Amino acid sequence: MWKPSERIKYVATTDRWPTAGEAMRSHLFSPVKIGSTELTQRTWIPAMVPWRSNEDGEVTDDVIDWYSRFAQGKPGAIVIEATGIRDIPSGPLLRISNDSYIEGLRRLVDAVRVASDGQTKLYIQLIDFLSIRRRPDPEKYFTRFLNITAEHRNALSMTGAPEADVRDALALLSDEEQERVLTVREFEALRFGYRERVTDVELPEIAELPTTLPALFAQAAARAKSAGFDGIELHYAHAYTMSSFLSATNDRQDGYGGTRENRIRLPLEVFQAVRDRVGDEFPVGCRFLSDEIIGDGSHLDDALFFGVEFARVGMDFLSLSRGGKFDDAKPPKVGWAAYPYTGQSGYECMPSYISDAQGPFERNVEPVAAIRGAVRNAGFSIPVVVAGGIYSYEQAERLLCDDKADIIGFARQALADPDWFEKVRQGYGDKVMVCRYSNYCEGLDQKHKQVTCELWDRKELDGDNVVLASDGKRRLTAPAWTPSPD
Ligand SMILES: Cc1cc2nc3c(=O)[nH]c(=O)nc-3n(C[C@H](O)[C@H](O)[C@H](O)COP(=O)(O)O)c2cc1C
Protein backbone atom coordinates (compact mmCIF):
# COMPACT_ATOMS: atom_id res chain seq x y z
CA MET A 1 0.00 0.00 0.00
CA TRP A 2 1.07 3.60 -0.67
CA LYS A 3 2.54 5.35 2.37
CA PRO A 4 3.26 9.06 2.92
CA SER A 5 6.94 9.87 2.43
CA GLU A 6 7.33 11.19 6.00
CA ARG A 7 6.71 7.68 7.41
CA ILE A 8 5.99 8.89 10.94
CA LYS A 9 4.81 6.06 13.19
CA TYR A 10 1.71 6.63 15.33
CA VAL A 11 0.19 4.67 18.21
CA ALA A 12 -3.53 4.90 18.90
CA THR A 13 -3.71 5.88 22.56
CA THR A 14 -6.33 7.39 24.78
CA ASP A 15 -6.01 8.89 28.24
CA ARG A 16 -9.41 8.11 29.57
CA TRP A 17 -12.36 5.81 29.24
CA PRO A 18 -15.72 6.78 30.76
CA THR A 19 -17.38 5.22 33.78
CA ALA A 20 -20.65 3.43 33.07
CA GLY A 21 -22.53 6.46 34.42
CA GLU A 22 -20.67 8.86 32.19
CA ALA A 23 -21.26 6.66 29.18
CA MET A 24 -24.96 6.55 29.99
CA ARG A 25 -25.12 10.36 29.96
CA SER A 26 -22.96 10.74 26.85
CA HIS A 27 -23.95 11.84 23.36
CA LEU A 28 -22.41 8.69 21.96
CA PHE A 29 -24.74 6.40 23.86
CA SER A 30 -27.83 8.51 23.17
CA PRO A 31 -30.40 7.56 20.52
CA VAL A 32 -30.59 9.03 17.04
CA LYS A 33 -33.34 8.86 14.43
CA ILE A 34 -32.75 7.40 11.00
CA GLY A 35 -35.90 8.13 9.02
CA SER A 36 -38.79 6.49 10.78
CA THR A 37 -36.52 4.31 12.94
CA GLU A 38 -34.15 4.93 15.82
CA LEU A 39 -30.68 3.70 16.74
CA THR A 40 -30.25 3.10 20.46
CA GLN A 41 -26.79 4.67 20.31
CA ARG A 42 -24.77 6.74 17.85
CA THR A 43 -22.33 3.99 16.98
CA TRP A 44 -22.08 2.34 13.58
CA ILE A 45 -20.00 -0.44 12.07
CA PRO A 46 -19.44 0.52 8.43
CA ALA A 47 -19.46 -2.09 5.68
CA MET A 48 -16.41 -4.37 5.58
CA VAL A 49 -16.03 -7.30 3.18
CA PRO A 50 -14.70 -10.26 5.24
CA TRP A 51 -14.57 -12.91 2.44
CA ARG A 52 -16.85 -15.32 4.27
CA SER A 53 -19.36 -16.06 1.50
CA ASN A 54 -19.03 -18.85 -1.10
CA GLU A 55 -18.64 -18.85 -4.89
CA ASP A 56 -22.42 -18.47 -5.21
CA GLY A 57 -22.49 -15.34 -3.04
CA GLU A 58 -24.63 -17.00 -0.37
CA VAL A 59 -24.91 -16.41 3.36
CA THR A 60 -22.76 -19.17 4.87
CA ASP A 61 -22.40 -20.18 8.52
CA ASP A 62 -19.15 -18.18 8.54
CA VAL A 63 -21.05 -15.07 7.41
CA ILE A 64 -23.56 -15.61 10.21
CA ASP A 65 -20.79 -16.12 12.80
CA TRP A 66 -18.94 -13.01 11.61
CA TYR A 67 -21.88 -10.64 11.95
CA SER A 68 -23.22 -12.32 15.10
CA ARG A 69 -19.86 -11.65 16.71
CA PHE A 70 -20.15 -7.95 15.88
CA ALA A 71 -23.76 -7.97 17.09
CA GLN A 72 -22.68 -9.29 20.51
CA GLY A 73 -21.03 -5.91 21.02
CA LYS A 74 -24.46 -4.27 20.47
CA PRO A 75 -23.46 -1.26 18.37
CA GLY A 76 -26.22 1.09 17.21
CA ALA A 77 -25.98 -0.22 13.65
CA ILE A 78 -24.10 -2.69 11.51
CA VAL A 79 -23.89 -2.31 7.76
CA ILE A 80 -23.50 -5.64 6.01
CA GLU A 81 -20.64 -5.66 3.50
CA ALA A 82 -20.97 -4.54 -0.13
CA THR A 83 -23.50 -6.99 -1.59
CA GLY A 84 -23.87 -7.47 -5.34
CA ILE A 85 -27.13 -6.65 -7.09
CA ARG A 86 -26.36 -8.35 -10.41
CA ASP A 87 -27.04 -11.99 -11.06
CA ILE A 88 -23.55 -12.80 -12.27
CA PRO A 89 -20.83 -14.88 -10.61
CA SER A 90 -18.51 -12.56 -8.70
CA GLY A 91 -16.49 -14.87 -6.45
CA PRO A 92 -17.15 -15.09 -2.72
CA LEU A 93 -18.86 -11.70 -2.43
CA LEU A 94 -22.34 -11.66 -0.94
CA ARG A 95 -25.16 -11.29 -3.44
CA ILE A 96 -28.77 -10.19 -3.34
CA SER A 97 -29.32 -10.56 -7.06
CA ASN A 98 -32.36 -12.84 -7.13
CA ASP A 99 -35.06 -14.01 -4.75
CA SER A 100 -33.21 -17.21 -3.85
CA TYR A 101 -30.87 -15.10 -1.68
CA ILE A 102 -33.67 -13.82 0.56
CA GLU A 103 -33.86 -16.85 2.82
CA GLY A 104 -30.15 -16.81 3.67
CA LEU A 105 -30.21 -13.08 4.28
CA ARG A 106 -33.23 -13.54 6.55
CA ARG A 107 -31.22 -16.04 8.62
CA LEU A 108 -28.50 -13.42 8.89
CA VAL A 109 -30.95 -10.74 10.03
CA ASP A 110 -32.42 -13.11 12.63
CA ALA A 111 -28.96 -14.07 13.91
CA VAL A 112 -27.99 -10.42 14.41
CA ARG A 113 -31.26 -9.69 16.22
CA VAL A 114 -30.66 -12.59 18.61
CA ALA A 115 -26.97 -11.85 19.21
CA SER A 116 -27.62 -8.16 19.90
CA ASP A 117 -30.75 -8.76 21.99
CA GLY A 118 -32.55 -6.64 19.41
CA GLN A 119 -30.32 -3.64 20.18
CA THR A 120 -28.58 -3.33 16.80
CA LYS A 121 -30.16 -2.09 13.58
CA LEU A 122 -28.99 -3.91 10.48
CA TYR A 123 -28.46 -2.29 7.11
CA ILE A 124 -27.09 -3.80 3.93
CA GLN A 125 -24.81 -2.06 1.47
CA LEU A 126 -25.96 -2.54 -2.14
CA ILE A 127 -23.21 -2.40 -4.73
CA ASP A 128 -22.86 -2.46 -8.47
CA PHE A 129 -19.43 -2.85 -10.02
CA LEU A 130 -18.22 -3.17 -13.59
CA SER A 131 -16.17 -5.92 -15.11
CA ILE A 132 -12.52 -6.17 -14.12
CA ARG A 133 -10.09 -8.86 -15.24
CA ARG A 134 -6.90 -10.12 -13.67
CA ARG A 135 -3.54 -8.87 -14.90
CA PRO A 136 -2.70 -11.22 -17.77
CA ASP A 137 0.44 -13.19 -18.36
CA PRO A 138 2.15 -10.98 -20.99
CA GLU A 139 2.73 -13.94 -23.28
CA LYS A 140 -0.97 -14.83 -23.29
CA TYR A 141 -1.90 -11.17 -23.65
CA PHE A 142 0.13 -10.80 -26.84
CA THR A 143 -0.63 -14.22 -28.31
CA ARG A 144 -4.38 -14.29 -27.52
CA PHE A 145 -6.08 -11.32 -25.89
CA LEU A 146 -4.83 -8.28 -27.76
CA ASN A 147 -6.75 -7.31 -30.91
CA ILE A 148 -4.15 -6.54 -33.56
CA THR A 149 -4.97 -3.28 -35.36
CA ALA A 150 -3.64 -1.25 -38.27
CA GLU A 151 -2.11 1.15 -35.69
CA HIS A 152 0.04 -1.64 -34.25
CA ARG A 153 1.17 -2.68 -37.73
CA ASN A 154 1.96 0.91 -38.70
CA ALA A 155 3.90 1.60 -35.52
CA LEU A 156 6.00 -1.53 -36.14
CA SER A 157 6.25 -0.99 -39.93
CA MET A 158 4.70 -4.45 -40.42
CA THR A 159 1.72 -3.54 -42.61
CA GLY A 160 1.47 -6.75 -44.60
CA ALA A 161 3.04 -9.14 -42.09
CA PRO A 162 1.20 -12.22 -40.76
CA GLU A 163 -0.66 -11.50 -37.50
CA ALA A 164 1.45 -14.00 -35.56
CA ASP A 165 4.60 -12.09 -36.47
CA VAL A 166 3.08 -8.78 -35.30
CA ARG A 167 2.15 -10.42 -31.99
CA ASP A 168 5.67 -11.78 -31.55
CA ALA A 169 7.19 -8.39 -32.36
CA LEU A 170 4.96 -6.63 -29.82
CA ALA A 171 5.86 -9.14 -27.13
CA LEU A 172 9.57 -8.52 -27.66
CA LEU A 173 9.34 -4.74 -27.22
CA SER A 174 10.64 -3.06 -24.05
CA ASP A 175 8.11 -1.67 -21.54
CA GLU A 176 8.67 1.86 -22.89
CA GLU A 177 8.19 0.76 -26.48
CA GLN A 178 5.05 -1.18 -25.59
CA GLU A 179 3.69 1.91 -23.88
CA ARG A 180 4.33 3.90 -27.06
CA VAL A 181 2.86 1.36 -29.51
CA LEU A 182 -0.20 0.25 -27.54
CA THR A 183 -3.16 2.54 -26.84
CA VAL A 184 -3.54 3.80 -23.27
CA ARG A 185 -6.27 1.24 -22.61
CA GLU A 186 -4.33 -1.63 -24.20
CA PHE A 187 -1.26 -0.81 -22.12
CA GLU A 188 -3.44 -0.56 -19.03
CA ALA A 189 -4.98 -3.98 -19.82
CA LEU A 190 -1.45 -5.39 -20.03
CA ARG A 191 -0.15 -3.81 -16.81
CA PHE A 192 -3.31 -3.94 -14.67
CA GLY A 193 -5.84 -6.22 -16.39
CA TYR A 194 -8.76 -5.00 -18.46
CA ARG A 195 -11.22 -2.80 -16.57
CA GLU A 196 -14.53 -1.37 -17.79
CA ARG A 197 -15.40 2.26 -17.07
CA VAL A 198 -18.73 4.07 -16.98
CA THR A 199 -17.42 6.18 -19.84
CA ASP A 200 -17.04 3.18 -22.21
CA VAL A 201 -20.31 4.14 -23.88
CA GLU A 202 -19.37 2.35 -27.09
CA LEU A 203 -20.23 -0.83 -25.16
CA PRO A 204 -24.03 -1.20 -25.24
CA GLU A 205 -24.28 -2.49 -21.65
CA ILE A 206 -22.33 0.55 -20.40
CA ALA A 207 -24.35 3.01 -22.49
CA GLU A 208 -27.51 1.45 -21.03
CA LEU A 209 -26.51 1.66 -17.35
CA PRO A 210 -28.91 4.57 -16.72
CA THR A 211 -31.74 2.34 -17.95
CA THR A 212 -30.72 -0.90 -16.24
CA LEU A 213 -29.37 0.16 -12.84
CA PRO A 214 -32.42 1.80 -11.23
CA ALA A 215 -34.45 -1.39 -11.60
CA LEU A 216 -31.56 -3.62 -10.41
CA PHE A 217 -31.05 -1.54 -7.27
CA ALA A 218 -34.81 -1.33 -6.65
CA GLN A 219 -35.28 -5.10 -6.92
CA ALA A 220 -32.33 -5.72 -4.59
CA ALA A 221 -33.72 -3.18 -2.10
CA ALA A 222 -37.11 -4.92 -2.14
CA ARG A 223 -35.37 -8.23 -1.38
CA ALA A 224 -33.48 -6.62 1.50
CA LYS A 225 -36.75 -5.31 2.88
CA SER A 226 -38.42 -8.69 2.68
CA ALA A 227 -35.37 -10.33 4.31
CA GLY A 228 -36.03 -8.08 7.32
CA PHE A 229 -33.19 -5.55 7.13
CA ASP A 230 -33.77 -2.21 8.84
CA GLY A 231 -32.62 -0.23 5.83
CA ILE A 232 -30.42 0.11 2.78
CA GLU A 233 -27.09 1.78 2.21
CA LEU A 234 -26.56 2.52 -1.49
CA HIS A 235 -22.86 2.16 -2.26
CA TYR A 236 -21.97 5.39 -4.03
CA ALA A 237 -18.36 5.37 -2.76
CA HIS A 238 -14.89 4.14 -3.74
CA ALA A 239 -14.08 2.51 -7.09
CA TYR A 240 -17.50 1.24 -8.11
CA THR A 241 -20.16 2.12 -10.66
CA MET A 242 -22.20 4.74 -8.83
CA SER A 243 -19.14 6.53 -7.48
CA SER A 244 -17.76 6.56 -11.01
CA PHE A 245 -20.91 8.33 -12.21
CA LEU A 246 -20.43 10.97 -9.48
CA SER A 247 -16.74 11.36 -10.34
CA ALA A 248 -15.42 14.46 -12.07
CA THR A 249 -13.69 11.99 -14.40
CA ASN A 250 -17.12 11.03 -15.79
CA ASP A 251 -17.40 12.85 -19.11
CA ARG A 252 -20.31 10.91 -20.60
CA GLN A 253 -22.11 12.99 -23.20
CA ASP A 254 -25.59 11.48 -22.71
CA GLY A 255 -26.76 13.75 -19.91
CA TYR A 256 -25.21 11.49 -17.20
CA GLY A 257 -21.72 13.00 -17.19
CA GLY A 258 -19.91 16.33 -17.27
CA THR A 259 -21.55 18.81 -14.90
CA ARG A 260 -22.24 17.93 -11.27
CA GLU A 261 -25.97 18.06 -12.02
CA ASN A 262 -25.52 15.45 -14.76
CA ARG A 263 -23.14 13.28 -12.74
CA ILE A 264 -25.57 13.02 -9.84
CA ARG A 265 -28.51 12.29 -12.13
CA LEU A 266 -28.21 8.48 -12.14
CA PRO A 267 -27.51 8.24 -8.37
CA LEU A 268 -30.71 10.26 -7.81
CA GLU A 269 -32.67 8.13 -10.28
CA VAL A 270 -31.43 4.97 -8.57
CA PHE A 271 -32.50 6.38 -5.21
CA GLN A 272 -35.94 7.32 -6.57
CA ALA A 273 -36.46 3.83 -8.00
CA VAL A 274 -35.47 2.32 -4.65
CA ARG A 275 -37.70 4.72 -2.73
CA ASP A 276 -40.69 3.98 -5.01
CA ARG A 277 -40.15 0.29 -4.41
CA VAL A 278 -39.60 0.19 -0.63
CA GLY A 279 -41.78 3.15 0.42
CA ASP A 280 -41.13 6.24 2.53
CA GLU A 281 -40.99 4.43 5.86
CA PHE A 282 -38.05 2.20 4.98
CA PRO A 283 -34.68 3.87 5.70
CA VAL A 284 -32.52 4.40 2.62
CA GLY A 285 -29.24 6.29 2.65
CA CYS A 286 -25.99 6.21 0.79
CA ARG A 287 -22.25 6.09 1.31
CA PHE A 288 -20.28 8.50 -0.84
CA LEU A 289 -16.89 10.20 -0.87
CA SER A 290 -15.95 13.46 0.78
CA ASP A 291 -13.07 13.52 -1.74
CA GLU A 292 -11.87 11.04 -4.35
CA ILE A 293 -8.21 11.97 -3.66
CA ILE A 294 -7.27 11.67 -7.32
CA GLY A 295 -6.02 14.65 -9.29
CA ASP A 296 -8.82 14.96 -11.82
CA GLY A 297 -11.48 13.50 -9.54
CA SER A 298 -14.25 15.01 -7.41
CA HIS A 299 -13.25 16.98 -4.35
CA LEU A 300 -14.97 18.48 -1.33
CA ASP A 301 -16.85 21.15 -3.32
CA ASP A 302 -18.51 18.37 -5.35
CA ALA A 303 -19.30 16.42 -2.16
CA LEU A 304 -20.96 19.49 -0.58
CA PHE A 305 -23.27 19.69 -3.60
CA PHE A 306 -23.97 15.93 -3.63
CA GLY A 307 -24.73 15.85 0.11
CA VAL A 308 -27.31 18.62 -0.14
CA GLU A 309 -28.97 17.01 -3.17
CA PHE A 310 -29.11 13.59 -1.50
CA ALA A 311 -30.76 15.21 1.50
CA ARG A 312 -33.15 17.20 -0.71
CA VAL A 313 -34.54 14.07 -2.40
CA GLY A 314 -35.22 12.43 0.95
CA MET A 315 -32.34 10.13 1.81
CA ASP A 316 -32.48 9.07 5.45
CA PHE A 317 -28.75 9.16 6.22
CA LEU A 318 -25.42 10.05 4.63
CA SER A 319 -22.28 8.03 5.37
CA LEU A 320 -18.96 9.46 4.21
CA SER A 321 -15.79 7.71 3.21
CA ARG A 322 -12.90 9.03 1.11
CA GLY A 323 -10.61 7.77 -1.67
CA GLY A 324 -10.38 4.10 -2.58
CA LYS A 325 -10.05 4.46 -6.36
CA PHE A 326 -8.64 2.34 -9.17
CA ASP A 327 -7.25 5.47 -10.86
CA ASP A 328 -4.10 5.57 -8.72
CA ALA A 329 -3.88 1.88 -7.79
CA LYS A 330 -0.57 0.06 -8.14
CA PRO A 331 -0.19 -2.58 -10.86
CA PRO A 332 -1.17 -5.97 -9.40
CA LYS A 333 0.95 -9.10 -9.77
CA VAL A 334 0.28 -11.21 -12.86
CA GLY A 335 -2.83 -13.31 -12.18
CA TRP A 336 -4.27 -10.80 -9.68
CA ALA A 337 -6.87 -8.09 -10.15
CA ALA A 338 -6.11 -4.43 -9.42
CA TYR A 339 -7.04 -3.43 -5.87
CA PRO A 340 -8.34 0.12 -5.40
CA TYR A 341 -6.68 0.66 -2.02
CA THR A 342 -3.00 0.56 -3.03
CA GLY A 343 -2.48 4.19 -4.08
CA GLN A 344 -2.74 7.45 -2.16
CA SER A 345 -6.52 7.40 -2.50
CA GLY A 346 -6.48 3.95 -0.89
CA TYR A 347 -4.36 5.30 1.95
CA GLU A 348 -6.89 8.05 2.61
CA CYS A 349 -9.65 5.45 2.70
CA MET A 350 -7.91 3.26 5.30
CA PRO A 351 -4.99 5.24 6.73
CA SER A 352 -2.34 3.11 8.44
CA TYR A 353 -0.18 3.89 11.46
CA ILE A 354 2.72 4.91 9.21
CA SER A 355 1.61 8.39 8.25
CA ASP A 356 2.44 12.05 7.65
CA ALA A 357 2.34 15.01 10.04
CA GLN A 358 -1.47 14.93 10.04
CA GLY A 359 -1.45 11.34 11.29
CA PRO A 360 -3.82 8.48 10.50
CA PHE A 361 -6.64 9.54 12.81
CA GLU A 362 -9.76 11.56 11.92
CA ARG A 363 -8.55 12.54 8.44
CA ASN A 364 -12.13 12.53 7.18
CA VAL A 365 -13.58 14.59 10.03
CA GLU A 366 -13.28 18.16 8.74
CA PRO A 367 -14.57 17.34 5.22
CA VAL A 368 -17.50 15.47 6.77
CA ALA A 369 -18.21 18.37 9.13
CA ALA A 370 -18.26 20.69 6.11
CA ILE A 371 -20.70 18.42 4.26
CA ARG A 372 -22.90 18.18 7.34
CA GLY A 373 -22.77 21.97 7.66
CA ALA A 374 -23.87 22.42 4.03
CA VAL A 375 -26.73 19.97 4.53
CA ARG A 376 -27.85 21.79 7.70
CA ASN A 377 -27.55 25.22 6.02
CA ALA A 378 -29.80 23.94 3.25
CA GLY A 379 -32.39 23.15 5.93
CA PHE A 380 -32.06 19.35 6.21
CA SER A 381 -31.56 17.46 9.46
CA ILE A 382 -30.61 13.95 8.27
CA PRO A 383 -27.89 12.21 10.25
CA VAL A 384 -24.34 12.11 8.90
CA VAL A 385 -21.98 9.22 9.65
CA VAL A 386 -18.23 9.84 9.86
CA ALA A 387 -15.55 7.11 9.76
CA GLY A 388 -11.79 6.92 9.46
CA GLY A 389 -9.27 6.42 12.26
CA ILE A 390 -11.71 6.71 15.18
CA TYR A 391 -11.03 4.29 18.03
CA SER A 392 -11.60 6.02 21.37
CA TYR A 393 -14.57 7.22 23.39
CA GLU A 394 -12.85 10.58 23.81
CA GLN A 395 -12.63 11.10 20.03
CA ALA A 396 -16.18 9.94 19.38
CA GLU A 397 -17.75 12.05 22.11
CA ARG A 398 -15.75 15.13 21.13
CA LEU A 399 -16.78 14.83 17.46
CA LEU A 400 -20.44 14.59 18.44
CA CYS A 401 -20.24 17.47 20.96
CA ASP A 402 -18.48 19.62 18.35
CA ASP A 403 -21.23 18.90 15.79
CA LYS A 404 -18.81 17.31 13.36
CA ALA A 405 -21.13 14.35 12.73
CA ASP A 406 -24.24 12.66 14.17
CA ILE A 407 -23.07 9.05 14.19
CA ILE A 408 -19.57 7.61 14.64
CA GLY A 409 -18.33 4.82 12.39
CA PHE A 410 -15.81 2.35 13.79
CA ALA A 411 -14.67 -0.04 11.05
CA ARG A 412 -11.23 -1.45 11.89
CA GLN A 413 -11.68 -0.64 15.59
CA ALA A 414 -14.78 -2.87 15.63
CA LEU A 415 -12.82 -5.55 13.79
CA ALA A 416 -10.04 -5.27 16.39
CA ASP A 417 -12.57 -5.47 19.22
CA PRO A 418 -16.21 -6.19 18.42
CA ASP A 419 -17.02 -5.69 22.12
CA TRP A 420 -15.84 -2.05 22.06
CA PHE A 421 -19.41 -0.79 22.42
CA GLU A 422 -20.42 -2.94 25.38
CA LYS A 423 -17.06 -2.53 27.09
CA VAL A 424 -17.24 1.26 26.89
CA ARG A 425 -20.95 1.43 27.74
CA GLN A 426 -20.47 -0.71 30.84
CA GLY A 427 -17.39 1.17 32.06
CA TYR A 428 -14.82 -1.42 30.98
CA GLY A 429 -13.13 0.80 28.39
CA ASP A 430 -9.70 -0.10 29.74
CA LYS A 431 -10.35 -3.65 28.45
CA VAL A 432 -10.72 -2.48 24.85
CA MET A 433 -8.24 -3.95 22.36
CA VAL A 434 -7.27 -0.78 20.53
CA CYS A 435 -6.68 -1.07 16.77
CA ARG A 436 -3.04 -0.68 15.71
CA TYR A 437 -3.99 0.54 12.22
CA SER A 438 -1.47 -2.00 10.93
CA ASN A 439 -3.74 -2.85 7.97
CA TYR A 440 -3.00 -6.54 8.36
CA CYS A 441 -6.76 -7.00 7.84
CA GLU A 442 -6.72 -4.92 4.69
CA GLY A 443 -3.79 -6.99 3.36
CA LEU A 444 -5.93 -10.12 3.76
CA ASP A 445 -8.80 -8.39 1.97
CA GLN A 446 -6.45 -7.51 -0.88
CA LYS A 447 -5.54 -11.19 -1.27
CA HIS A 448 -9.21 -12.19 -1.02
CA LYS A 449 -8.37 -14.16 2.13
CA GLN A 450 -10.74 -14.46 5.07
CA VAL A 451 -10.31 -11.20 6.97
CA THR A 452 -9.23 -11.41 10.62
CA CYS A 453 -7.38 -9.15 13.06
CA GLU A 454 -3.82 -9.69 14.22
CA LEU A 455 -4.82 -8.76 17.78
CA TRP A 456 -6.92 -11.90 18.24
CA ASP A 457 -6.65 -14.35 15.36
CA ARG A 458 -3.96 -16.54 17.02
CA LYS A 459 -5.53 -16.51 20.50
CA GLU A 460 -7.07 -19.59 22.16
CA LEU A 461 -7.02 -21.58 18.94
CA ASP A 462 -7.85 -24.78 20.81
CA GLY A 463 -10.91 -23.32 22.59
CA ASP A 464 -14.40 -24.80 22.24
CA ASN A 465 -16.24 -24.09 18.97
CA VAL A 466 -13.31 -22.18 17.47
CA VAL A 467 -13.64 -22.13 13.67
CA LEU A 468 -10.34 -21.76 11.83
CA ALA A 469 -9.61 -20.01 8.53
CA SER A 470 -8.89 -22.18 5.50
CA ASP A 471 -5.13 -21.80 6.20
CA GLY A 472 -5.74 -23.63 9.52
CA LYS A 473 -3.73 -21.01 11.43
CA ARG A 474 -6.20 -18.29 12.37
CA ARG A 475 -9.50 -18.17 14.19
CA LEU A 476 -12.28 -16.52 12.20
CA THR A 477 -13.91 -14.52 14.99
CA ALA A 478 -12.65 -12.78 18.12
CA PRO A 479 -12.66 -14.72 21.41
CA ALA A 480 -15.70 -14.08 23.62
CA TRP A 481 -15.55 -11.39 26.30
CA THR A 482 -17.47 -11.38 29.54
CA PRO A 483 -17.48 -8.39 31.91
CA SER A 484 -15.26 -8.85 34.95
CA PRO A 485 -13.51 -6.25 37.08
CA ASP A 486 -9.98 -7.70 36.59
C1 LIG B 1 -11.33 -5.41 5.39
C2 LIG B 1 -12.08 -4.18 5.00
C3 LIG B 1 -13.14 -4.28 4.10
C4 LIG B 1 -13.87 -3.13 3.74
N1 LIG B 1 -14.97 -3.26 2.93
C5 LIG B 1 -15.76 -2.18 2.67
C6 LIG B 1 -17.01 -2.31 1.98
O1 LIG B 1 -17.46 -3.41 1.64
N2 LIG B 1 -17.72 -1.17 1.74
C7 LIG B 1 -17.29 0.05 2.16
O2 LIG B 1 -17.98 1.06 1.92
N3 LIG B 1 -16.12 0.21 2.85
C8 LIG B 1 -15.37 -0.89 3.12
N4 LIG B 1 -14.24 -0.75 3.89
C9 LIG B 1 -13.86 0.60 4.41
C10 LIG B 1 -14.40 0.80 5.83
O3 LIG B 1 -15.81 0.75 5.85
C11 LIG B 1 -13.96 2.17 6.43
O4 LIG B 1 -14.47 3.21 5.64
C12 LIG B 1 -12.44 2.31 6.51
O5 LIG B 1 -11.87 1.14 7.04
C13 LIG B 1 -12.04 3.53 7.38
O6 LIG B 1 -12.62 3.46 8.65
P1 LIG B 1 -11.79 2.95 9.97
O7 LIG B 1 -10.61 3.82 10.10
O8 LIG B 1 -12.79 3.08 11.10
O9 LIG B 1 -11.40 1.54 9.69
C14 LIG B 1 -13.51 -1.87 4.27
C15 LIG B 1 -12.44 -1.79 5.18
C16 LIG B 1 -11.74 -2.92 5.55
C17 LIG B 1 -10.61 -2.80 6.55
Ligand code: SF4
Ligand atom coordinates in the same frame (compact mmCIF):
# COMPACT_ATOMS: atom_id res chain seq x y z
S1 SF4 C 1 -5.54 -6.10 11.74
FE1 SF4 C 1 -6.58 -5.46 13.58
S2 SF4 C 1 -5.18 -4.01 14.56
FE2 SF4 C 1 -4.53 -4.18 12.40
S3 SF4 C 1 -5.67 -2.55 11.34
FE3 SF4 C 1 -6.89 -4.40 11.15
S4 SF4 C 1 -8.32 -4.27 12.84
FE4 SF4 C 1 -6.66 -2.84 13.32
